[in-house]
Amino acid sequence: MIWISLADRADFLVTGQVEYSLSNYRQVLTAHSLHFLDYLSNSLWISTITAIIVTLFSSMAAYAVSRMRFPGRSVVPLLILAMSMFPQISIVGYLFEMFSKAGLINSHMALILPYIAWTIPIALWINMSYFTQIPLDLDKAALVDGASRMKVLYKIIFPLALPGIFSSALLVFIACFNEFLFAIMLTIDYTAQTLPVGIALFQGLHGEIPWGNLMAASAIASVPLVILTLIFQRYIVAGLMGGAVKG
Numbered sequence: 001m002i003w004i005s006l007a008d009r010a011d012f013l014v015t016g017q018v019e020y021s022l023s024n025y026r027q028v029l030t031a032h033s034l035h036f037l038d039y040l041s042n043s044l045w046i047s048t049i050t051a052i053i054v055t056l057f058s059s060m061a062a063y064a065v066s067r068m069r070f071p072g073r074s075v076v077p078l079l080i081l082a083m084s085m086f087p088q089i090s091i092v093g094y095l096f097e098m099f100s101k102a103g104l105i106n107s108h109m110a111l112i113l114p115y116i117a118w119t120i121p122i123a124l125w126i127n128m129s130y131f132t133q134i135p136l137d138l139d140k141a142a143l144v145d146g147a148s149r150m151k152v153l154y155k156i157i158f159p160l161a162l163p164g165i166f167s168s169a170l171l172v173f174i175a176c177f178n179e180f181l182f183a184i185m186l187t188i189d190y191t192a193q194t195l196p197v198g199i200a201l202f203q204g205l206h207g208e209i210p211w212g213n214l215m216a217a218s219a220i221a222s223v224p225l226v227i228l229t230l231i232f233q234r235y236i237v238a239g240l241m242g243g244a245v246k247g
Contacts, residue, residue: 005215024216035190036217039198044224046108046194047176050115054123055169059161061120062127063153067139077128084121088181096185106188114186115176122175123168130164131157166232174225195221 006020028036065076095114096105104110134157142152158165183194190198199217202210 001215005219024212028216038190039195043195046111047173050176051169051173054119054172058123062131066128066131081121092185106192110186114182119172126168130161134160
C-alpha cells in the first residue's frame with residue numbers, strides 16, 4: 001500500500017521507471033473534488049460520538065447486569081446479544097425507509113443511531129466480563145458508608161474498570177470508522193458520507209481507478225486508528241486480558 005501510494009504513475013508511463021514522491025498524498029489532501037477531508041471529519045465525528053454514547057450506556061448497563069439482582073437479569077444480556085445476530089443487509093432496507101420518512105437520510109444521525117444499536121452488544125459483553133472481576137465487597141463497603149449507587153459506579157467501579165471500558169470504546173470507534181454498508185446506503189453525498197465510502201468513490205478523470213490516490217487515502221485513514229491503538233495499548237491489553245481471565 002505504501003509503495004503504491006508513493007509511486008508516481010505518470011513518470012512510470014513515460015520513462016518506465018518508478019519515481020517516488022508525495023504527489024498522491026498532496027492530491028488527496030488538497031484536491032477539492034475528492035472531498036477527502038470532509039469524509040475524514042465525518043468519520044471521526046460519527047465514530048467519536050457513537051463511541052462516547054455506547055461506552056456510557058453499555059458501562060451503566062454492564063454494571064446493573066453484573067452487580068444487581070432483578071427479575072430477568074440473566075436474560076437481558078442474551079437479548080441484547082441477539083441484536084447483533086441479524087446481518088446488516090437484512091435491516092438496512094427498513095432503516096432506509098424509516099429514516100426517509102423521518103428526514104434523516106444523508107445526515108450524521110442516520111449513521112449514529114444504527115451504529116449505537118450495532119455496537120452496544122459487544123461493548124456490553126466486554127464491560128460485563130470485566131465488571132464481574134471486581135469484588136462485590138467494594139460495592140457493599142461503599143453502600144454501608146452511605147454512598148449511592150451512582151457514586152459507587154463513578155467513584156469506585158469506573159476507575160477500576162477503565163481498561164475494559166477503554167477497550168470497548170476503542171473497538172466501537174474502530175468498528176464505526178471502518179463500517180461501509182450503512183454508510184453507503186443511508187448517505188448521499190460528502191456532507192455525511194464517511195471515509196470508507198469516500199475512498200470507494202474515488203475515480204480518475206476518465207473513469208479509471210486512481211490506485212495511487214486510493215492507497216494514499218487508505219494510508220492516511222489508518223493513521224488515527226494506529227495512533228489510538230498505540231496510545232491506549234496498555235489499557236487494551238489489560239482490558240481484554242481482564243475480561244478473558246477469571247480468578
